Amino acid sequence: MASARQVNIAIIGAGGVGKCFLSQLEWLAARRQNQKLVLTYIATSKKAVYSDSYSPIALDSVVSTLSSSSQAPLALPKLVDYLAASGTKTVLVDNTSSQDIADAYPSFLRRGISIVTPNKKAFSGSYKLWQDIFAAKEEGGALLYHEASCGAGLPVISTIKDLVETGDEVTKIEGVFSGTMSFLFNSFAPTSGAGGGKWSAEVAKAKELGYTEPDPRDDLNGLDVARKLTILARYAGLEVESPTSFPVQSLIPKELESVASGDEFLTRLPEFDAQMEEVKAEAQKEGKVVRFVGSIDVASKQVKVGLEKFDLSHPIAALKGSDNIISFYTKRYGSNPLIIQGAGAGGDVTAMGVTSDLLKVLAQL
Amino acid sequence: MASARQVNIAIIGAGGVGKCFLSQLEWLAARRQNQKLVLTYIATSKKAVYSDSYSPIALDSVVSTLSSSSQAPLALPKLVDYLAASGTKTVLVDNTSSQDIADAYPSFLRRGISIVTPNKKAFSGSYKLWQDIFAAKEEGGALLYHEASCGAGLPVISTIKDLVETGDEVTKIEGVFSGTMSFLFNSFAPTSGAGGGKWSAEVAKAKELGYTEPDPRDDLNGLDVARKLTILARYAGLEVESPTSFPVQSLIPKELESVASGDEFLTRLPEFDAQMEEVKAEAQKEGKVVRFVGSIDVASKQVKVGLEKFDLSHPIAALKGSDNIISFYTKRYGSNPLIIQGAGAGGDVTAMGVTSDLLKVLAQL
Numbered sequence: 001m002a003s004a005r006q007v008n009i010a011i012i013g014a015g016g017v018g019k020c021f022l023s024q025l026e027w028l029a030a031r032r033q034n035q036k037l038v039l040t041y042i043a044t045s046k047k048a049v050y051s052d053s054y055s056p057i058a059l060d061s062v063v064s065t066l067s068s069s070s071q072a073p074l075a076l077p078k079l080v081d082y083l084a085a086s087g088t089k090t091v092l093v094d095n096t097s098s099q100d101i102a103d104a105y106p107s108f109l110r111r112g113i114s115i116v117t118p119n120k121k122a123f124s125g126s127y128k129l130w131q132d133i134f135a136a137k138e139e140g141g142a143l144l145y146h147e148a149s150c151g152a153g154l155p156v157i158s159t160i161k162d163l164v165e166t167g168d169e170v171t172k173i174e175g176v177f178s179g180t181m182s183f184l185f186n187s188f189a190p191t192s193g194a195g196g197g198k199w200s201a202e203v204a205k206a207k208e209l210g211y212t213e214p215d216p217r218d219d220l221n222g223l224d225v226a227r228k229l230t231i232l233a234r235y236a237g238l239e240v241e242s243p244t245s246f247p248v249q250s251l252i253p254k255e256l257e258s259v260a261s262g263d264e265f266l267t268r269l270p271e272f273d274a275q276m277e278e279v280k281a282e283a284q285k286e287g288k289v290v291r292f293v294g295s296i297d298v299a300s301k302q303v304k305v306g307l308e309k310f311d312l313s314h315p316i317a318a319l320k321g322s323d324n325i326i327s328f329y330t331k332r333y334g335s336n337p338l339i340i341q342g343a344g345a346g347g348d349v350t351a352m353g354v355t356s357d358l359l360k361v362l363a364q365l
Numbered sequence: 366m367a368s369a370r371q372v373n374i375a376i377i378g379a380g381g382v383g384k385c386f387l388s389q390l391e392w393l394a395a396r397r398q399n400q401k402l403v404l405t406y407i408a409t410s411k412k413a414v415y416s417d418s419y420s421p422i423a424l425d426s427v428v429s430t431l432s433s434s435s436q437a438p439l440a441l442p443k444l445v446d447y448l449a450a451s452g453t454k455t456v457l458v459d460n461t462s463s464q465d466i467a468d469a470y471p472s473f474l475r476r477g478i479s480i481v482t483p484n485k486k487a488f489s490g491s492y493k494l495w496q497d498i499f500a501a502k503e504e505g506g507a508l509l510y511h512e513a514s515c516g517a518g519l520p521v522i523s524t525i526k527d528l529v530e531t532g533d534e535v536t537k538i539e540g541v542f543s544g545t546m547s548f549l550f551n552s553f554a555p556t557s558g559a560g561g562g563k564w565s566a567e568v569a570k571a572k573e574l575g576y577t578e579p580d581p582r583d584d585l586n587g588l589d590v591a592r593k594l595t596i597l598a599r600y601a602g603l604e605v606e607s608p609t610s611f612p613v614q615s616l617i618p619k620e621l622e623s624v625a626s627g628d629e630f631l632t633r634l635p636e637f638d639a640q641m642e643e644v645k646a647e648a649q650k651e652g653k654v655v656r657f658v659g660s661i662d663v664a665s666k667q668v669k670v671g672l673e674k675f676d677l678s679h680p681i682a683a684l685k686g687s688d689n690i691i692s693f694y695t696k697r698y699g700s701n702p703l704i705i706q707g708a709g710a711g712g713d714v715t716a717m718g719v720t721s722d723l724l725k726v727l728a729q730l
Contacts, residue, residue, distance in 0.1 A: 027532040154703065155520045155527070162721040167392040191678075309554070312557075318678065321701050328707075332714050336686050338519065338707035348697045356527040364729050 006035055007365055008054065009300045009358075010041035010079070010089045010113075013095030014066060017118055017148075019096055020351035026059040028355060035362055038319075040086065042066055043073035045096075050074070054086050074102040084111040088231060089365045091143075091352060094119050103129065106136035110146060114365070116357035120348050123234070124227035124243050125283050143361045148353030150177065150228040151324050151344045159340060160235045163330055170236040173296040179322035179345030180219040181292040183211045187321055189289040191279050191312045199276035200269035207266065210323060215262030220251040222292075225305045229259035229294040236296060240303060249306030251276075251292070283309040289317045312334030315339065369399055373419065373453045374723075375478075378460030379431060382483055384533035386460055392718060400727055405451065407431055408438035410461075415459055419451050437661060441469040449476040454729040454730045455506075456466070459484050459565045464557060468494065471501035474509060477728070481722040483513030483715050488599070489592035492609040508726045511716030515542065516689050516709045524705060528695055530613070535601040537663040537694035539702075543592045544687035544710030546657040548576045551684055554645050554654040563578055564641035565634035572631065573705035576710075580627030585616040587657075590670045594659040598668050601661060605668060606610075608671070614671025616641075617682045641662040648674040654682050674702050680704065 003078040009309025012316050014022065029037040039057040040255050041050040047058050048071045057065060064316050074082055083090045092108055094117035102122035105115060106129075123146060129296070137144050152157045163170055176182045190203045197205070212219050226243035233240045240246065250257075252270045256265050288309040293316060296303050309319040310338060319325055327337035379387065396400040404422040405413040413436045414422050422430060439447055441707070448455045456618045457473055459466050459482035467487035470480060472493075487498060488511060501649045502509050510600055515521045553567045562570070571577050577584050591608035605611065615622075617630075618637045624630050648655040653674040658681060661668050673681040684690055689709025692702035708714050 024532055042629055132551055153527075153697070155524055155705075158523070159520055162518075162717070162724075165724055166717045166720040168717060270435035280554050298474060315680070315683070318680070319486065332518070332711075332717060333708055336688050340520075340705060343701060346697075350531060352527070352697060354532045355531040359527075360644075365682055 004032075004036040005087050005365075006036045008038050008040045008090040009093060010090060011039065011093045011095060012043050012073075012081055012098075012101060013093075014042065014044050014063065015095070016347040017350045017354070018095035019063065019347060020347040021093065021354050022062055024290070024351050024355040025358075028358070029059055030140045032362070035365075036110065037362075038088075040090075041074075041079070041083065045073070045098075047071065050054055050082065054088070058208070061315050062254065073154075076101065077331040078105065079106045080104070080113070081159065082109055083108070083113050091116060091358060091361050091365075093117065093358065097121060097355065105129075105144075109133065109136040109142040110140040112140045114143040114325035114361050116145045116354055116361060118152070118302065118354055119144065120149045120224075120227045120231065122146070123149055127234075127239055127241050135256055143364055145360055147357050148350045151326060151340065151353075152179075152346060153349035153352035153356070154286075154326070154340050154342050155325060156326050156340055157231070157235070159328065160232055163328065163332075163338075164237070166237060166363060167333040168333075169298075170328060171298050171328065171331065172337075173229075173232050173236065174316075174329070175293060175295075175326035175342065176291060176316055176319055177225045177294050177326065178219065178292065179210050180206060182319055182324060182344070183322040185289075185291050186321065187282065189278070189291075191289055191317050196271045196280070198270065200266070200273050203269060204266055206322055207262075208344045212240065215264055215265065217252050217262065219353060222248040222305045224248050225292070225294045229296060229303050231304060235300075236298050238296070238298065238301055238303070246303040247306065248304070262334075264276065279307060291316050291319075305308075315341070317320055324360040369397075369401040370730075371401045371453050373403050373404055373405045373448070373451055373455040374458060375448055375455060376404065376458045376460060377408050377438075377463075377466060378458075379407065379409050379428065380460070381712040382603070382719070383460035384428065384716045385712040386458065386719050387424065387427055389716050389720040390488060390723075393723070397727070400575075400730075402727075403453075405455070405552065406439075406448065410438070411538050412436065413438040415447065423463060442472065443467065445472045445476055445478070446471070448473070448478050450671055453535065455479070456481060456483065456723060456726050456730075458548075458718065462486060464490065465624065470509075471497045474498065474501040474507040475505045477505040477507050479508040479726050481510045481719055481726060483511065483517070483719055484524070484573045485589075485592045485596065487511070488498075488514055489595040491607050492599075494605055495535060500627070508729055510722035510725055513715045515596055515711055516691060516719070517711065518546075518706065518714035518717035519689060519691070519707050520704050521691050521705055522596070522600070524596055524693065525656065528693065528697075528703075529602070533535045534663075534696040534700075535693060536599065536680055536696065537702075538691065539595050539658075539681075539694070540658060540691035541681055541684060542590045542654060542659050542709065543584065543702075544689060544708065545577050545659065546590065547684055547689060548574075548687040550654075551686065551700050552657075553641070556682050558725050561645070563635065564636045565631070565638050568634060569631055572627075580630065582617050582621075582627065586614040587615050590657070590659045594668050594670060596660060600660045601663050603661070603663065603666055603668065611668040612671065613669070616672075617659055644672060652677065657683050672726060680706070
């Protein structure tokens with residue numbers, strides 16, 4: 001058997017998802033046949049580990065090596081040069097949600113550096129960035145996968161790509177795209193009638209359990225869902241300009257948009273419980289429950305994000321915990337959609353999306 | 366840009382799935398950049414088209430070329446030699462359900478010929494064949510994909526492979542794996558209470574609508590589901606010897622197992638309606654419905670196929686039409702499984718599974 005070809009890995013980000021990815025990478029590298037995976041760069045926003053000789057960074061101790069490092073991260077243009085100069089096939093794993101790094105994707109790709117990432121920003125930013133990224137990918141002969149940018153480890157991006165690339169026509173996509181929103185509404189308006197506290201109490205509970213961002217407004221503004229819809233709509237053929245170029249319902253009361261902190265927001269949120277109670281009661285009157293969903297209608301080019309009412313028997317109403325559900329209506333699948341459901345957030349499952357993307361890249365290098 | 370690399374395609378089978386695949390291949394070949402797809406062999410069980418000079422067979426007229434051909438198919442060992450001698454990367458697309466062709470996969474793979482197929486037989490036959498196939502694939506450096514062998518175009522095989530290859534542990538798989546069984550039970554025991562004719566009438570109706578094999582016993586014996594379970598169980602790590610090495614409940618009454626024809630079977634089936642009525646009534650007494658499901662419990666190494674009762678709110682009970690549903694319980698996903706749902710049969714969606722596999726192979730050639 002030929003000796004193992006080397007592939008260099010560079011990683012930015014070592015937070016919740018990043019740490020889970022590192023442990024999956026260690027598992028993978030130990031089992032990889034025919035390819036030797038070598039970590040040559042790792043950085044957080046403050047620290048980095050790398051060397052001019054591209055010495056392998058040991059995976060089993062990388063977290064402590066990184067935390068005790070005194071090296072600063074390379075500026076992005078320098079990082080591009082550093083990785084491209086190695087003379088070895090290289091994959092950049094961007095485990096951040098940084099817009100700056102996303103903006104630099106074209107520079108990496110054009111130099112033949114492949115990218116795998118859960119970062120939504122690159123694919124849901126301006127349409128120009130989207131076009132630049134895919135043009136640079138072609139130009140550089142690089143590979144690019146971002147399964148975990150929508151639905152974490154669920155096969156959402158790969159499914160829409162398979163549908164479109166085999167000639168199917170996506171007509172509609174609908175679903176619950178946020179683990180936080182799923183958890184909130186499954187608790188606030190359960191199908192089983194019983195339970196369901198006041199809205200503000202549910203938000204506080206979700207925050208306490210770690211289901212929301214530090215400031216819950218970052219979930220409640222709907223932007224995270226809008227970003228995922230932007231990505232899917234673009235794959236479905238719509239030239240969506242940005243995640244703010246279509247209607248997105250924010251669940252932040254106007255009066256609380258500019259309060260100073262997430263804590264102050266939570267303290268004042270009970271003043272607005274009556275509004276959400278009314279929304280819930282209105283749905284109940286029709287025998288329905290309210291859910292926070294996103295939808296894309298390809299023919300009418302309509303993308304929207306917000307509250308909608310669903311029959312108790314509807315799969316969206318019947319979701320549990322913080323699960324996502326995404327329904328693809330296509331020409332081939334007809335009236336019964338192709339549905340993907342399951343945890344759409346969490347370190348391990350998000351990292352799994354990144355790792356399975358890495359496997360796809362490795363198979364092609 | 367470099368000139369397009371050529372990839373040869375050989376196809377066996379031009380039935381329902383095969384014809385849909387041909388039309389998707391024509392669509393794909395016209396759009397493929399950087400690669401020139403050349404059809405160099407196509408055969409049914411009776412006819413074939415090929416030439417010693419590997420002349421391209423025009424995709425837009427291939428069906429009529431094939432039907433008017435006077436060439437006989439090459440015997441499988443000759444076909445291996447023919448394809449391997451071309452000196453060009455070649456993909457064999459097996460759109461049959463032939464055991465003989467499946468048995469020959471190792472010979473193709475060992476010679477570096479990649480395979481994509483919806484044929485279940487290769488992966489659900491003897492465990493020895495399974496081992497031979499994957500050993501030959503390694504030896505020949507060939508690629509092998511068979512998404513459509515379970516759940517047609519639904520991302521079932523790719524999902525279990527992604528889970529396992531990124532280090533997750535599959536603990537349980539459960540679902541409705543047969544479009545025919547799904548249709549039959551969704552009609553026979555609907556969740557909405559109303560409707561649901563006699564069992565024999567539902568079987569006759571399903572046959573009339575084209576949802577069953579010509580002889581419905583080929584669906585009702587449960588073997589098709591057992592084959593799919595065998596494949597998934599093996600990917601989950603169980604060394605399942607064959608699709609008959611675990612309990613499979615047949616819905617063919619003993620007395621009708623050996624009647625001469627599917628028609629005679631249907632004529633006599635009403636004699637046994639009371640039995641199925643009893644099964645249905647027993648479930649109803651518990652507020653449940655009966656469904657034909659398969660399940661794999663990895664820890665206890667238990668694989669089984671047969672009737673089970675489900676709460677009306679269970680996703681398996683709520684299926685519609687002839688949809689499949691497959692739930693993957695894993696260590697990472699915890700108590701809420703990763704669920705894939707949608708049409709699990711039909712020419713176009715099955716062919717889509719084959720075409721998306723071909724795209725994966727093409728990306729690596």
